[in-house]
Amino acid sequence: MNLRKLVRIILCTLLVVGPLMIPLTTRYSGISTQSQLSFTNYAHLILTQQNTPISSKDLLFVRNYSYLDTKNPLIIELFGIPQIESVNFSLSNIKAPNYTIRTAEEPEKTVSLWNMKYVMGFKINQTCYLHNISLFIIDVKKPFYLDFEIYNATWNTGTTRIEPNQQIYFKDNLDLQNQAGNAWKTITLNSALTLNLTETENQTFFIALSQYNSPSQAKELAWGYYPSIGENGYGPAYNWTSGTLEPLEFDFSMRVRVSASNDSEPEIVYPSQINLKINDIPVQNSAPPAEGKGVCTITGNFDSSEILILNFTSTWFDTVSFNASVKVYGVNLFGNVLMASLLQGYSLGSMFQAEDRNNTFLIICAVGAVAVAGFSGYRANKKRKIPINAMRSMESILVDHNPTGGLVWSFNFISMQQDTALVSGFMSAIKTFLEEMKVGGLKRLGTDFGTFIREESQLLTATCIAGEIGIDEEFWIRSKLHEFLVKVEQSYYKELQDWKGLQQ
Numbered sequence: 001m002n003l004r005k006l007v008r009i010i011l012c013t014l015l016v017v018g019p020l021m022i023p024l025t026t027r028y029s030g031i032s033t034q035s036q037l038s039f040t041n042y043a044h045l046i047l048t049q050q051n052t053p054i055s056s057k058d059l060l061f062v063r064n065y066s067y068l069d070t071k072n073p074l075i076i077e078l079f080g081i082p083q084i085e086s087v088n089f090s091l092s093n094i095k096a097p098n099y100t101i102r103t104a105e106e107p108e109k110t111v112s113l114w115n116m117k118y119v120m121g122f123k124i125n126q127t128c129y130l131h132n133i134s135l136f137i138i139d140v141k142k143p144f145y146l147d148f149e150i151y152n153a154t155w156n157t158g159t160t161r162i163e164p165n166q167q168i169y170f171k172d173n174l175d176l177q178n179q180a181g182n183a184w185k186t187i188t189l190n191s192a193l194t195l196n197l198t199e200t201e202n203q204t205f206f207i208a209l210s211q212y213n214s215p216s217q218a219k220e221l222a223w224g225y226y227p228s229i230g231e232n233g234y235g236p237a238y239n240w241t242s243g244t245l246e247p248l249e250f251d252f253s254m255r256v257r258v259s260a261s262n263d264s265e266p267e268i269v270y271p272s273q274i275n276l277k278i279n280d281i282p283v284q285n286s287a288p289p290a291e292g293k294g295v296c297t298i299t300g301n302f303d304s305s306e307i308l309i310l311n312f313t314s315t316w317f318d319t320v321s322f323n324a325s326v327k328v329y330g331v332n333l334f335g336n337v338l339m340a341s342l343l344q345g346y347s348l349g350s351m352f353q354a355e356d357r358n359n360t361f362l363i364i365c366a367v368g369a370v371a372v373a374g375f376s377g378y379r380a381n382k383k384r385k386i387p388i389n390a391m392r393s394m395e396s397i398l399v400d401h402n403p404t405g406g407l408v409w410s411f412n413f414i415s416m417q418q419d420t421a422l423v424s425g426f427m428s429a430i431k432t433f434l435e436e437m438k439v440g441g442l443k444r445l446g447t448d449f450g451t452f453i454r455e456e457s458q459l460l461t462a463t464c465i466a467g468e469i470g471i472d473e474e475f476w477i478r479s480k481l482h483e484f485l486v487k488v489e490q491s492y493y494k495e496l497q498d499w500k501g502l503q504q
Helices: 003-021 039-049 333-344 347-353 356-373 375-393 420-436 471-498
Strands: 058-069 074-077 083-095 099-103 109-112 117-123 128-139 145-156 161-175 184-195 204-210 221-227 237-239 246-248 250-252 254-259 294-299 307-310 321-331 394-401 407-412 444-446 451-456 460-466
Touching: 058 074, 074 321, 083 307, 099 117, 117 145, 117 161, 117 250, 117 254, 128 204, 161 184, 161 204, 184 254, 237 250, 375 394, 375 471, 394 471, 451 471, 460 471
Parallel strands: none
Antiparallel strands: 058 321, 058 407, 074 307, 083 294, 083 321, 099 254, 109 221, 117 204, 117 237, 128 184, 128 221, 128 254, 145 161, 145 204, 221 250, 237 246, 394 407, 394 460, 444 451, 451 460
8 A cells, every 4th residue: 555545544534533533521611411410411511501591490391270279289200210409380360269257157146236235356467457247237127326446355364365455446436227137237438447456465356346435316226146156156245334344255346347458459468468489489479569469489398209298278258269380390301311312422422522722623624524535434424523513503302292282391491482292282282183184194395484303113203403403404303312211111111101191
């Protein structure tokens, strides 16, 4: 073999094979890419080198709920997830319905209010707003007038009991003639009265009724009550006629209507007004604060990595309801498998992109290879760049469960503005349409939103959303999706077959 031919072979070999010998300890912006890095972190690292914004966690689950409430827990079933990092809630239309505190709804007897003063206590769970009160009052004759008062409470250490303290509302000679013949008579306040827990004790307030100052033509009224003994009562109730509180062993009949808010829509509330919590984590008011909206993030200490049980609690009297957008972030087994499949064909090629000088070296390699060995060297160089170009173009990967149609997992290489569940449903709808039209399955779909590359197995469907890519890059992505589906079904076939989908 002559010297010229030998030099040509050696040079060609160095230009084509040499770049593959770059050590794996090459650094990207000062961060090591040695093998101890997880596949997912490695993918994030590669994409960061391209100055592409990426999500720091995998989005494992996302769903919008049109109705949740504090009466029922939310149960989320997640398939094959070894670790959950956080659950994010965005709540809207938080509704705490106006509530009526009821005492002795069915009175057995009545007591006269003429020249008498009686008080009846009631308890509240939280600060709220009093709008009106209905009282079971028998009108013996017309006309009739009533003195009406509201007191906060104090604890009397001497008598060791809760008692009326300061008057916070007063209305004398209240005319009830227009409600003659009705047993339950309603007293509506001109404006809502704040019942503030910080301004009373034992969460108690008192209603006082009397006919001390009634006009001479006024007639006797009687307040209905039901006998109560010890802990069974609502009270306490007192006879306050002589200025001294005399305990009574019965409960007066009342209906106290309150709301959690005093805004234009009193049932639509800020979460802070009702102490709304998710798994004992307070729901914060949205920023900027808006009626009926709140946010909450729960991290760590989950009872199960695959079954999430989320309990909603509130200090409001009644069931609180709301809409919710729920997102679960963490590390997904499917993600690890897929990242491994993608990076097997990517890691060595990515070394060319380590530093600017490598890009220059690539050009020299390509030109040299063409000059010395013809287009075979150029094709080899281009082949090594296919995984790099493919990974650059990838925006999101969605994995659907074929039997249930549910979105099992999604991974966003960049921050997607679109709802992944919506995108998944869109692709499923197109696939169903094509099958019904008997025109074959859906493998590729080009849209302004992106290029959809789809691979199916018996139980799973993987869809990659990518930018504009060539045939070679599409083939590479498709092969990796196929490899991923094969690996997952081989390892978790029974679990996938038995899975019933995401359930509330």
